[in-house]
Amino acid sequence: MFWSRKRVMAPVDIAPKLFDPLEAFPQKFPVAGTVALDRCPVCDSREIGCVWQLPQSRLGAPTYLNSPGAPFHDFYLDHLPLLKVPQQIFVFDMCRFCHSIFRNPKDDDHAGYQKDTSKVAAFKSQGTQPFAGVVNLCERHFPRHTRTVVDAACGAGQALALLRERQPSLNLFGLELSRPSVDFMQSMGLDAATVDLDLDDLDAVIPPDSVDFIIFYEAFEHVRKPVTVLKKLTRLLRHGGRLHFSAQYYGPQSSLQIRVGEPIYIDKRGLDWVVSQLDAVVHKVAINTKFRVTLEKR
Numbered sequence: 001m002f003w004s005r006k007r008v009m010a011p012v013d014i015a016p017k018l019f020d021p022l023e024a025f026p027q028k029f030p031v032a033g034t035v036a037l038d039r040c041p042v043c044d045s046r047e048i049g050c051v052w053q054l055p056q057s058r059l060g061a062p063t064y065l066n067s068p069g070a071p072f073h074d075f076y077l078d079h080l081p082l083l084k085v086p087q088q089i090f091v092f093d094m095c096r097f098c099h100s101i102f103r104n105p106k107d108d109d110h111a112g113y114q115k116d117t118s119k120v121a122a123f124k125s126q127g128t129q130p131f132a133g134v135v136n137l138c139e140r141h142f143p144r145h146t147r148t149v150v151d152a153a154c155g156a157g158q159a160l161a162l163l164r165e166r167q168p169s170l171n172l173f174g175l176e177l178s179r180p181s182v183d184f185m186q187s188m189g190l191d192a193a194t195v196d197l198d199l200d201d202l203d204a205v206i207p208p209d210s211v212d213f214i215i216f217y218e219a220f221e222h223v224r225k226p227v228t229v230l231k232k233l234t235r236l237l238r239h240g241g242r243l244h245f246s247a248q249y250y251g252p253q254s255s256l257q258i259r260v261g262e263p264i265y266i267d268k269r270g271l272d273w274v275v276s277q278l279d280a281v282v283h284k285v286a287i288n289t290k291f292r293v294t295l296e297k298r
């Protein structure tokens, strides 16, 4: 054989490009997203550059990879690159310092979330079952004598409803941007407040140093400044209190496809940097399709 799998290819010198097709043919290949970032959303570095340009079309029908035995068997696909036009191009940048990869431009998540009714609809159609896994995981990491649990970006309160069923003596509180979700939780007798985690002063809603456990699930990549939000949440924890969050992971242990609905991916370096910014230490990190991180406040 004239080639070897182990041979590392020398990087190719790419010839200078004479034009940018995305600028020249915006009707055929419109760039997705409305908010342009001039810095990394994780560490604020200005040293960012394009790493991926993905043509993606929404499939509009439930589609699963079929590859029995492979780690990605049965993974759900909602987009694929197709040859049809017009087709949106999703651009991702990478940060040279923290290695985060993020959509730029990204969608304005917040405008949609404030009136979002999809979480209430999901609760009504699927109940709390889809949250059983994360609630089990969190319960295992509750510090001793846990009484107060906050779910930040709690959706329609699925995790809180499950916890109330299992441990009726807990004080439970939900923070959520979607007004319809908060109305729905209150109608079920769950305590919740409408809060923008990025912009609002959380101390005014929940006293600092008072919470035993915080859940911040599937939200890291959807807030504007995940580290700022994590700092605010950590402040609410009492000494020895814990916070569990998930984040989209890229790295050698991933077999998941890029999903353009997830606007931020971090690797181990990014996670280490995030944790270094917080008044907390790692209690447990697992990679199970995404990062599942439990921190303990110093």
Ligand SMILES: [Zn+2]
Pocket (backbone or CB within 6 Å): 040, 041, 042, 043, 044, 045, 095, 096, 097, 098, 099, 100
């Ligand atoms: Zn960065």
